[in-house]
Amino acid sequence: MRLMTLAARNVVRNWRRSIVTTGAMAFAAAIMILFASLMAGLLRDSERNAVTMNLGDLQIHASGYRDDPDLYKRIDDAQQLVARLQQQGFHASQRLYGFGLAAAGTTSAGVQLRGVDIDNENSVTQMHRHLVAGEWLTETDPHGVIIGRKLARSLGVRTGDEIIFVGQASDGSMANDLYRVRGILKSIGEEVDRAGLFMTLDAFRQLMVLPDGAHEIAVLRANPDSDLDLALHTVTALAPGYETLDWRQLSPVVARILEMADVQTIVMVIITYIAVATIVLNAMLMSVFERIQEFGVMKAVGVTPWQIFGLVYLETLWQTATAATGGSVIGYAIAVYYQTHGIDLSNIASSASFGGIALDPLWRAYITADSIVIPVLFLFLIAGLAVIYPALKAALIRPVSAIHHR
Amino acid sequence: MDTHTHIVRLERVSKIYHQGKIAVHAVDNLDLEIDVGDFCTLCGPSGSGKTTVLNMIGGLDVPTSGHIYLEDRKLATLNRSQLSRLRRDRIGFVFQAYNLIPVMTAYENAEFVLRLQGQPETQCRERVMAILKEVGLEGLEHRRPDEMSGGQQQRVAIARAIVTNPAVVLADEPTANVDSVTAGALLDLMQKLNEENNITFLFSTHDQRVMDRARRLIRLRDGKIEYDDVRSLPG
Ligand SMILES: Nc1ncnc2c1ncn2[C@@H]1O[C@H](COP(=O)(O)OP(=O)(O)OP(=O)(O)O)[C@@H](O)[C@H]1O
Ligand SMILES: [Mg+2]
Numbered sequence: 001m002r003l004m005t006l007a008a009r010n011v012v013r014n015w016r017r018s019i020v021t022t023g024a025m026a027f028a029a030a031i032m033i034l035f036a037s038l039m040a041g042l043l044r045d046s047e048r049n050a051v052t053m054n055l056g057d058l059q060i061h062a063s064g065y066r067d068d069p070d071l072y073k074r075i076d077d078a079q080q081l082v083a084r085l086q087q088q089g090f091h092a093s094q095r096l097y098g099f100g101l102a103a104a105g106t107t108s109a110g111v112q113l114r115g116v117d118i119d120n121e122n123s124v125t126q127m128h129r130h131l132v133a134g135e136w137l138t139e140t141d142p143h144g145v146i147i148g149r150k151l152a153r154s155l156g157v158r159t160g161d162e163i164i165f166v167g168q169a170s171d172g173s174m175a176n177d178l179y180r181v182r183g184i185l186k187s188i189g190e191e192v193d194r195a196g197l198f199m200t201l202d203a204f205r206q207l208m209v210l211p212d213g214a215h216e217i218a219v220l221r222a223n224p225d226s227d228l229d230l231a232l233h234t235v236t237a238l239a240p241g242y243e244t245l246d247w248r249q250l251s252p253v254v255a256r257i258l259e260m261a262d263v264q265t266i267v268m269v270i271i272t273y274i275a276v277a278t279i280v281l282n283a284m285l286m287s288v289f290e291r292i293q294e295f296g297v298m299k300a301v302g303v304t305p306w307q308i309f310g311l312v313y314l315e316t317l318w319q320t321a322t323a324a325t326g327g328s329v330i331g332y333a334i335a336v337y338y339q340t341h342g343i344d345l346s347n348i349a350s351s352a353s354f355g356g357i358a359l360d361p362l363w364r365a366y367i368t369a370d371s372i373v374i375p376v377l378f379l380f381l382i383a384g385l386a387v388i389y390p391a392l393k394a395a396l397i398r399p400v401s402a403i404h405h406r
Numbered sequence: 407m408d409t410h411t412h413i414v415r416l417e418r419v420s421k422i423y424h425q426g427k428i429a430v431h432a433v434d435n436l437d438l439e440i441d442v443g444d445f446c447t448l449c450g451p452s453g454s455g456k457t458t459v460l461n462m463i464g465g466l467d468v469p470t471s472g473h474i475y476l477e478d479r480k481l482a483t484l485n486r487s488q489l490s491r492l493r494r495d496r497i498g499f500v501f502q503a504y505n506l507i508p509v510m511t512a513y514e515n516a517e518f519v520l521r522l523q524g525q526p527e528t529q530c531r532e533r534v535m536a537i538l539k540e541v542g543l544e545g546l547e548h549r550r551p552d553e554m555s556g557g558q559q560q561r562v563a564i565a566r567a568i569v570t571n572p573a574v575v576l577a578d579e580p581t582a583n584v585d586s587v588t589a590g591a592l593l594d595l596m597q598k599l600n601e602e603n604n605i606t607f608l609f610s611t612h613d614q615r616v617m618d619r620a621r622r623l624i625r626l627r628d629g630k631i632e633y634d635d636v637r638s639l640p641g
Contacts, residue, residue, distance in 0.1 A: 009509035293504045300466055300501075301519050301566065302494020304487060400466045 007314035021283040022319045028276045029327025036371035037335040041364045052126045055247045056218030063243045074213035093120035094214035096204045100167025104155040111197040115204025124220045134159035134183030142203040144182030148196035152184045169209040277386035284390035299399040309395035316387040324376045338365035414440040419472030432458040434629035445600045447620035448610040454626040456610035465489040498567025500577035505563035506551040513547035516565040541565045557588035577609035
């Protein structure tokens with residue numbers, strides 16, 4: 001009889017204990033798969049949010065603009081470049097930036113002015129859906145502007161209120177005009193929340209006397225699961241002479257947090273599995289001690305210590321494999337549920353954020369290969385480590401004392 | 407010295423156990439030779455060293471001093487895995503109880519050592535079936551140990567012990583856990599195997615009836631041979 005078969009029968013022999021052990025392992029694996037996919041969902045959402053609420057996957061700037069955001073460092077052929085990008089299947093939108101002072105009543109605040117290409121911005125970011133009050137920009141209301149929520153608070157304005165902008169136009173003249181708050185943004189990110197003042201591209205061009213060009217082109221991949229590096233490569237080639245960066249380079253802190261989250265998952269998996277390891281160790285030790293005589297006889301008739309070690313190891317392997325299969329199926333099923341339905345956090349927190357990025361209050365799981373492979377792999381690893389001691393114990397039993405052990 | 411007829415030879419073998427500060431001479435300077443085809447019984451009071459002698463011959467225990475030879479191989483010169491192989495290939499063991507692997511059928515238990523030797527399943531089949539028939543277990547091949555009586559279990563153990571054609575079968579009180587009728591039957595079986603197949607048996611017992619049937623009776627006391635008697639048996 002093969003060692004594998006013998007091991008399988010031994011597992012079935014004490015089926016109560018095997019079920020408890022296997023069940024504990026399967027439960028832990030299922031929970032860890034759910035946890036890993038929730039983490040993956042959080043990461044993906046954070047990444048998606050970082051990207052779709054403001055950054056875009058990629059941004060193009062005139063070289064040097066990011067270090068010194070000068071009104072004159074522009075992408076001159078922005079219009080044509082956007083058209084070229086769209087031809088290649090990317091979503092792209094021009095943006096213009098300026099700085100100045102906004103005043104309402106007796107209060108004033110420094111603002112970052114943004115000209116928004118309302119025809120295209122909707123395809124790149126979801127900002128237009130992220131309003132706490134009022135409505136998004138429209139061509140028919142050139143003096144209606146959108147502002148960040150903290151700016152609205154510090155200026156003490158609501159939708160419909162008037163604000164005055166004062167700044168310096170590109171020709172050196174004074175740029176000032178009267179605007180009406182058309183909408184207030186939900187949390188987008190610290191910078192926009194505190195200082196964002198958005199208007200249409202045309203309104204911006206008139207105010208700042210900038211008839212053409214753009215400071216920034218935000219680009220989004222049509223397929224979010226396609227390769228970002230490849231997209232970076234393609235867009236860089238389409239925009240020669242300019243600086244093209246992906247969101248990870250644009251927002252390295254967020255990228256770093258997201259990378260760290262992988263490590264966090266592994267740490268969490270290991271901690272949980274230590275409890276599992278204790279169960280496995282305990283169960284296998286019990287099972288070895290119950291069979292001391294049996295191992296003694298086996299060794300007496302010529303089974304080698306390594307074969308005994310292998311036998312105990314295989315018994316654990318069978319249980320782990322069963323647990324991994326069962327745990328994966330259950331964990332996967334639960335993860336699928338939370339991938340479609342999500343966990344509604346809106347009751348707990350009105351505005352969740354993760355690493356400075358606003359989050360959707362609906363937390364969805366996202367099943368990746370890793371969120372299944374990592375829990376399963378570590379289950380085998382930890383069970384394999386836990387059984388070394390019981391297996392050695394069995395292997396090193398001295399047949400004489402074992403056979404006369406009572 | 408004619409070593410060829412001696413399948414087992416003990417030369418001035420001693421085994422000392424230390425129980426706290428007291429040294430127990432379990433086996434004391436023992437010389438013993440077992441011949442091919444012997445049917446040999448070790449008896450003696452409890453604690454006289456029977457089990458210790460059998461264990462040392464089987465390479466399960468090592469003597470404190472002296473030498474043991476099995477088919478002219480000096481056991482002390484063999485390492486662990488060589489000893490494992492020697493037990494697997496040249497020695498058959500029958501213990502008092504818990505002989506069998508509980509999750510394997512009678513057939514599988516009997517076959518076990520052959521498969522350990524690496525013999526293919528198909529090749530074992532005929533031999534295992536023949537031996538099970540010989541020990542009187544025909545038809546019970548698929549029973550698990552817990553579905554068999556104590557005597558039947560010991561028969562399986564005997565089948566497993568002889569299936570490899572060992573040099574010697576070592577049996578430590580093989581009849582201690584069965585009733586006297588069953589004990590008699592087991593003894594008949596071993597005697598038959600000894601006479602018909604010339605298998606060498608060395609076993610220990612407390613049972614007077616077993617002693618009565620031994621062709622060679624060795625009585626131990628305090629680790630020494632009290633007497634060693636070769637008899638011609640009736641029948
Ligand atoms: N592992 C051990 N440690 C210490 N002393 C031992 C050990 N094994 C046996 N002894 C001692 O050695 C002596 C011989 O024991 P052994 O088991 O060989 O006797 P036995 O003839 O088989 O007895 P029984 O008829 O009760 O089975 C006894 O005094 C026993 O207490
Ligand atoms: Mg004994």
